Amino acid sequence: MNKYNQEKVDKINMISVPLPGTKAVTVLVMIKTGSRNETKAINGISHFLEHMMFKGTKKYPDALSLASALDSVGAEFNAFTSKEYTGYYIKVRSGKLELALEILSDMLQNSQLQQEKIDKEIGVIIEEINMYKANPMMRIEDVFETCVYGDNSAGWEVIGTAENIKKFQRKDFVNYFKKQYGASNLSLIIAGNLSKDYKKVIKKYFSNFFDAKARGKAKIKNQQTKPQMLIEYRKNDQVNLSLGVRAFPVGDKREMALKLMQIILGGSMSSRLFSEIREKRGLAYYVKAQTEFYSDSGYLAVEAGLRTKGTLEAIEVIIKEFSKLKAELVTEDELKRAKELIKGRLALNLESSDEVASYYGRQTINRDKIISPEEFLKKIDKVSAKDIREVAKEIFTNDRLNLAILGPIKESDKLKKILKF
Numbered sequence: 334m335n336k337y338n339q340e341k342v343d344k345i346n347m348i349s350v351p352l353p354g355t356k357a358v359t360v361l362v363m364i365k366t367g368s369r370n371e372t373k374a375i376n377g378i379s380h381f382l383e384h385m386m387f388k389g390t391k392k393y394p395d396a397l398s399l400a401s402a403l404d405s406v407g408a409e410f411n412a413f414t415s416k417e418y419t420g421y422y423i424k425v426r427s428g429k430l431e432l433a434l435e436i437l438s439d440m441l442q443n444s445q446l447q448q449e450k451i452d453k454e455i456g457v458i459i460e461e462i463n464m465y466k467a468n469p470m471m472r473i474e475d476v477f478e479t480c481v482y483g484d485n486s487a488g489w490e491v492i493g494t495a496e497n498i499k500k501f502q503r504k505d506f507v508n509y510f511k512k513q514y515g516a517s518n519l520s521l522i523i524a525g526n527l528s529k530d531y532k533k534v535i536k537k538y539f540s541n542f543f544d545a546k547a548r549g550k551a552k553i554k555n556q557q558t559k560p561q562m563l564i565e566y567r568k569n570d571q572v573n574l575s576l577g578v579r580a581f582p583v584g585d586k587r588e589m590a591l592k593l594m595q596i597i598l599g600g601s602m603s604s605r606l607f608s609e610i611r612e613k614r615g616l617a618y619y620v621k622a623q624t625e626f627y628s629d630s631g632y633l634a635v636e637a638g639l640r641t642k643g644t645l646e647a648i649e650v651i652i653k654e655f656s657k658l659k660a661e662l663v664t665e666d667e668l669k670r671a672k673e674l675i676k677g678r679l680a681l682n683l684e685s686s687d688e689v690a691s692y693y694g695r696q697t698i699n700r701d702k703i704i705s706p707e708e709f710l711k712k713i714d715k716v717s718a719k720d721i722r723e724v725a726k727e728i729f730t731n732d733r734l735n736l737a738i739l740g741p742i743k744e745s746d747k748l749k750k751i752l753k754f
Contacts, residue, residue, distance in 0.1 A: 337693060339703065342539050344516035348693045348703070349531070350524040352686055358525030360433045361422040361690040362441060363697050365520075366513035368491045369416045369550040369627075376486070377493015378509050380414040381458060381501060386421065387412070388450045390443040399436065406432060409687070414491055417550070417628060418698045424687050427526035431534050438538035441514065448503045458498050465492060469573040469739050470619070470638065472565075477575035477634055477737035480563035486551045487630065515545035520697035525686035553630055560734040560752045564744055572644045572740035576651050577634025578733040583626035583699045587727075589712045590720040591624055591633060596671040597663055597721075598622040598654060599635055603670070606635060609650050616643035616650075628699040632735075633728065641741055648736070649751050656754055658725035662718040672713055679706060729754055 337350045367379050393399035403410050409424040421440065423433040465471050475490050482488030521539055523531065557579065581587050599606040599622030610620045620637040635651050682688045683706060696703050704712070731753050742748070 335689075337703065337705065342521065342536055343542060344544055345539055345542060346520040346697060347535065347539075348520065348522045348697065349527060350522075350689050350693060351527050352525050352689060355526050355686055356426055357424055357686045358427045358430050358433070358523065358527065359422055359424040359686040359690040360430070360437055361420060361522040361524075361687075361694045362437055363520045363522065363694045364419045364514055365417070365518045365698055366419055366547065367415050367417045368489060368493070369486045370513060370548050371486060371489075372551075373486075373489070375497065375501075375505060375509065376489050377458075377491075377497045378501060378505060379419055379513075380492050381454070381498065382506050382509060383412045383414045383419055383421075384454050384458065385446055385451065385506060386440045386444050388454070389445050389447070390439045391445070392439055392443070393436070394445075399440070402432070402436060408433065416487065416491055418695070420691075420694060422687065422690065424525075427528065430523075430528060430531060434534055434538045441519075442542065444510075446503055446506045446510070451501065451503060451506070455498055455501075458492070459495055462492055462495055462498070469567075469569065469571065470636075473573040473575045473636060473737060473739050476563055476565050476739055477577065477636075477735065480561055480735045480737045481557075481577075481579060481632055482553055482630075485554055487553050487627070511543075512545055513547050515547060516542035517544050518547045520694065522690045522694040522697070524689040524693070550628070557735075558732050560731050560736070560749075562736045562738075562744060562748070562752060564738045564742060566743060567740055569740045570641075572639045572641050572738060572742055573636070574639065574644065574648070574739070575634045575636045575737045576648060577632050577735055578655075578728045578730075579735070580624070580631045580633050580728050580733075581626070582629050582631050584701070585626075585631075587720075587724050588626060590716045590724045591631075591728075592675070593668065593671045593713065593716050594658065594721050594724060595622045595624045595633055596674055597667060598633075598658075600671070601674055605654050606637075606651065609654065610637060610647055614643070614646070614650070616640065616647050620647075626699075634735075644738070644740075644742055645747065645751060648748075652751070652754065655725070655729045658722065659729050662722055665718065668716075668718055668721070672716075675713055676710055679710070 339348050389395045406429045412421045425433045479488045606620050610616050617637045617639045622635045624633050639647050
């Protein structure tokens with residue numbers, strides 16, 4: 334695997350990863366801001382601003398001219414917003430690196446944020462909200478995080494509310510941009526077939542950025558003492574659920590054990606829950622486990638799309654598998670398979686410049702020190718079956734247990750009775 338180089342371009346953190354075996358290069362800018370940095374009054378502005386950054390600059394006066402400049406060289410480009418970061422990327426053939434840097438720099442420094450374009454984009458984002466709400470596999474993740482974190486920025490939806498979206502004005506975007514998009518809050522990641530003078534080109538476009546004191550994240554306030562449940566009732570033909578537990582923030586010493594636990598529970602088609610819920614019982618089409626690591630919190634959750642009559646049975650099976658991890662050591666063979674799966678997926682992911690940029694870019698947000706792929710795999714290899722059982726004993730408790738349901742299910746005594754260890 335290729336080595337990375339980390340240095341400063343003025344106040345901007347820069348990471349470069351040479352990949353001589355590819356003809357492409359990806360430029361990714363990560364901004365350490367997202368919906369966790371919002372107040373309730375402006376919830377949704379991080380994501381809305383991400384949209385507006387593509388709507389025109391001084392040089393590229395509208396969305397069409399900006400997109401056309403990139404389309405003319407066959408570039409791939411997009412952006413994304415989460416609770417703790419926002420990212421913008423352009424992937425081009427290596428000979429077009431300067432164009433990618435020039436356009437990204439222009440977007441991040443010279444976007445016009447015109448009110449008439451804001452007004453037009455309101456309708457686009459309202460339809461995006463409707464799309465997420467109409468997709469149960471997407472929606473259940475938001476319902477689960479609201480269940481876990483409650484009414485604060487960790488529990489609010491990244492996309493915001495329709496009420497907020499409709500009232501945003503240009504001054505709201507300008508104020509947020511000036512606070513959150515300063516140089517010391519940015520990281521620039523470049524991965525791929527790098528030219529000899531790539532540093533010179535980067536400095537040409539990314540020196541002399543403005544800086545500002547960014548608004549930090551609000552602390553998570555709600556403390557859990559017993560199992561929590563949140564049901565969004567819908568007359569669907571299917572129940573979507575997410576059942577999980579509070580865990581640890583990114584960088585915690587137990588992080589790798591939790592990642593392996595996730596693979597063993599529901600990270601593949603040979604995982605325990607896929608076998609128990611889908612193959613043996615036929616209760617669901619999809620079932621998966623996932624982990625989320627934020628800067629100050631995290632969780633492990635199991636998601637499934639179930640036939641309604643199988644909901645209670647599936648919940649009991651998931652809790653049983655959670656409890657089994659507390660009581661018994663995973664086998665050496667099972668642990669080895671999980672480790673090899675992680676190694677294989679990482680190797681496949683890091684074959685492309687955009688995935689390499691993403692790997693390093695996401696680490697710039699919450700980690701004090703970058704972990705190279707080699708270091709990551711060494712940490713994975715050190716995890717033992719005993720480590721996994723110790724983590725299971727710690728997290729699979731009633732005061733960490735959370736259940737979110739989307740579908741034709743109502744809260745009942747029977748449901749409350751089985752939602753416990």
